[in-house]
Amino acid sequence: MLVSVDMNGKSVEVEVRENREGLLEVELDGKCYPVSAQVLPEGGVSLMINNESLTVYRTGDTLYIGGTQYHVHADDPLKKELLQSSSFKAGEGTVTAAMPGNVKKILADEGMEVEAGQGVVVLEAMKMENELEAPLAGTVRKIHVSEGQSVEAGTLLFEIE
């Protein structure tokens, strides 16, 4: 599984695999860490990276390691890319598909008022459902796709104004 991790404003991609023995392999910056993980009570995880023992507690996006808080947001890189490329490519209110996929669901009607961040179209790509959100608050001017439709990368999906 590819995971995108944001920390201190920087974003890195981390690959997490599980090998046959059930041990995790975590790849970061070209280095591979073998990790044995044990979920603990009350939001804890014990990680052993090689034999280093690392005990982590988490609430939301905050990790607690040895008395220090780290603000770390982990997410699906695909979803992030879709969202970012979608909302940044065309005009502020125009959302396009970042990669080929299938329109799973339409969550808003044309003419509807939406909040910024409100889901408008659900796109299925690489077996993952990604909710594409309104990049700004406004009215749904036009939805260019319909449920079940296949789309190519770059297809115009909807416009908010």
Place this chain on the structure above:
Amino acid sequence: MLVSVDMNGKSVEVEVRENREGLLEVELDGKCYPVSAQVLPEGGVSLMINNESLTVYRTGDTLYIGGTQYHVHADDPLKKELLQSSSFKAGEGTVTAAMPGNVKKILADEGMEVEAGQGVVVLEAMKMENELEAPLAGTVRKIHVSEGQSVEAGTLLFEIE
């Protein structure tokens, strides 16, 4: 609400009422305690009895008060009475109804093997359902009632041998 509380082998009845101000009134041994109760996280309850502050933690039938454990079982006195009088009245394996009610459900068939404590008949009385259990392990010799049937106090319900 009438609550039957068992402690150290003795059983007492406690009446818990909520007055109009939302304050509880607890009657025990003829004395009435006004109680303000506040549910705390992780199984705790803070009680103020008059102005005495009592902080209690509970897991199952164990209460923790000031570093001491108390084993206290609270239950519906009606259910208890039904159970006790049922199993003690007639022969060891004979269960009768302690008060008038309605047979809600039959949980075992005649000829079936049951464990001690296994539910056999569910009796509804005073708007409460009470599961009447087999007083000993054995075979269900006879069930004298059927579902939906109204019964008087003393009615023979079933026999285990």
Place this chain on the structure above:
Amino acid sequence: MFKKVLVANRGEIAVRVMRTLREMRIRTVAVFSDPDRAALHTLMADEAWPLGGTTSAESYLMGEKIIEIARKSGAEAIHPGYGFLSENAGFAELCQKNSIVFIGPPAEAIRQMGDKVTSREIMTAAGVPVVPGFDKPDMTEADALAFATEVGFPVMIKASAGGGGKGMRKVDSPEGLEKALRAARSEALSSFGDDHVYVEKFVQNPRHIEIQVLADNHGNVIYLGERDCSIQRRHQKVIEEAPSPFVTPEMRQKMGKTAVQATRAANYRNAGTVEFLVDKSRNFFFLEMNTRLQVEHPVTEWITGLDLVAEQVRIAEGLPISLKQEDVRLQGHAVECRIYAEDPENNFMPSPGTVQRLSTPAGPGIRDDSGIYQGGEISVYYDPLISKLTTYGPDRETAIRRMCRALSEYIVAGIKTNIAFHRKVLNHPEFADGSHDTTFVDRHLDELMNTPTGDEPLAIVAAAVCYYLDRKPATGTGQVQKCSPWKRFQRSSWM
């Protein structure tokens, strides 16, 4: 001997006072505001009486109401903790009028020491060194300028009724004087209802060193060594220690004797603290007298072996202090870190909320005086101090290393805290060699904020693994075990 004592406070200090009262087999009475129905001090007390109200003014500052509760509950005495009514002379008088013992100094001593100008006068008369200053009821700009020219700039303008940095202005040159005077007066008026200000010489890069004193009704006054509180942020103490790495044995004795002089001059009783500013040449100047228990009193308790709250209660009961000056033995070294619910990365903004997880340090030489518990709420209405963590060791280095270890075990999740900030201060070479002064935090703020811990890559790996574990399908592999404790808890009949 008191049978029942009311604690007119909340949070960690109410809890700390109640612990000693319980050890003395004295029944404890808590008072609580509406948001504090489930606060630790309410839960811990033998009795808890509702004050009503939400803000401090509506609850813990309601002197009359607290007196009424003391009478109703049959409490013979009131311990005010620190803050709230602890330095309110009117409240101390009200206690007396109602024949309730105020566990603290006489009202008159509170009043006199609470006024900066009066206390300066009393100390000067008693031969206690004060920062050179100038005060006149109708001080003009010309008066102030003449004084400033004499002692040299910079000077400080301070409100007579002041505290907490309000009505205070530093003036670096004659040009700024007029504007600073005006601003200080207006701030003093709006903060304290009194625009009286005075001028003082500004002590450059001072250390803040204070002497703990005890005085009883039998004429005994003793000092219990010093505390060094030079790690401050905006006049707010952050880390304290005892003894001070800056104080020599001769200086300790001299400061101690001066503090005893000051205490006698103030006609003081009970526990108090005489605060001094100390310049680089080890000259010390009276700053103010705090007429109550200090937040940082545990470091003195560590090195003396005494329980200062127990001493306060005994003195209030009319008993003599439990030891003589010659029996005071200072042994080892203690450090205190004040744990605040605040966000150092966001200008130290208070951070209220739910304590979702709490894991407190333990083991040798650790003491945690906390007012919170796991699952509890940190209210937006009161002080963000959630705990005083103190450590002890035979020497300063051991105490500091122990504190670093303790902080590494401390987890308070759900809110922001200054735990990591403390570790950075403790690991700073200037703190390690003890050469720091009260400007330390300001001078090193950037460095203290932005130093990576080195564990950042581990945090990234951990975040990725947590994300993976959240989403991976449940398979029965050996190394990755998911055992949800919530399921277990939910199965119990309780929830």
Place this chain on the structure above:
Amino acid sequence: MFKKVLVANRGEIAVRVMRTLREMRIRTVAVFSDPDRAALHTLMADEAWPLGGTTSAESYLMGEKIIEIARKSGAEAIHPGYGFLSENAGFAELCQKNSIVFIGPPAEAIRQMGDKVTSREIMTAAGVPVVPGFDKPDMTEADALAFATEVGFPVMIKASAGGGGKGMRKVDSPEGLEKALRAARSEALSSFGDDHVYVEKFVQNPRHIEIQVLADNHGNVIYLGERDCSIQRRHQKVIEEAPSPFVTPEMRQKMGKTAVQATRAANYRNAGTVEFLVDKSRNFFFLEMNTRLQVEHPVTEWITGLDLVAEQVRIAEGLPISLKQEDVRLQGHAVECRIYAEDPENNFMPSPGTVQRLSTPAGPGIRDDSGIYQGGEISVYYDPLISKLTTYGPDRETAIRRMCRALSEYIVAGIKTNIAFHRKVLNHPEFADGSHDTTFVDRHLDELMNTPTGDEPLAIVAAAVCYYLDRKPATGTGQVQKCSPWKRFQRSSWM
């Protein structure tokens, strides 16, 4: 200075040792069995290496495997804690063979002190008083009878290789001698593989008092006062204190000097304890020497201000003890309660399970050395000791009152503990006046079990209210508020 040390233990003692190592900036290596993957010592260590196995024999007793992990991890030394391999001379030798420092005494000292007959001989030769006894390789019943008649009945028959009460029989009269000899021999053979037994005079109602010693490689041997461990149940210590209320200053010095003599006679290094039985006339007799850190070492740390684990590490590194005998200052009083996961009302049966809720005491003069955490498991495979709670005060009464206060704050839910049992012992007049001996628990067991606390009616009210709250329909009344924290936690993305 060591850079990395392996701790060959688990539970509270592994955690306690690691805390000191961390303060010394030494990297910690844990070893863990399969059930201990999420144990506190595994989580706290810098490195954790799997031992595999479940029972002690399959895991923490696997000396060869532990040495292998020490080599692989690069640990320069091994701290054995207490129990497990700590008094295993073979393991100490194995460490030496592999050039790993064993943080403890030389193998030879362990071996000699581990054999009761050999240690008696060494002590007798060194002029250390021992309980009058008789030992001969082929001791007959007639030999034993002759000895018993000489010193007077009752006598004790003890296994030479013994420990933990195994192979031990008290004989009250000549009639019981033959049978007891036979039973002791057979038990000794099956327990230790050695049927060698000897006879000792039985000391009536003794106190158990022990002396802590330190010995380094530079010829320094010092004693750190005594500990009184007379509150025992079946030869298992339950409550310990320092100093002993029974020991006079002269006796302390005499016992201390005798312990130093014993330590020198055993060619001992590192921390050790010389145990004595003390009769009513204050005669003391060597019982045995424990060649390791004791469970009850924190009470000595409280009254001396020393960190005994740090001293152990320094001595193992070849450094001298950090202080001289004349610098040892005993100040105040400390008490330890061993918190066991056991059910006093069911014959003290161990009580494993999940710690559903944990609230540990805090505040002044409290130290909790625990090996558990909330949500964690207490395994059925290992010792039920979950924590050592110690308190300190200027005098015995304060330390005891503080302990009562601490116990009243201690909640371990989900398993049974002896917390309430401790409070009953502490409140017993015989313990309060310090006149108790090792027969205290047996003599008062009924009383200690069946005393009501007085809070029973409150418990009944509380149970009824809890039952009511569980079942009452959710209405929006003011006084009864239900706020489930579980809901809050479950909303977080984590679960």
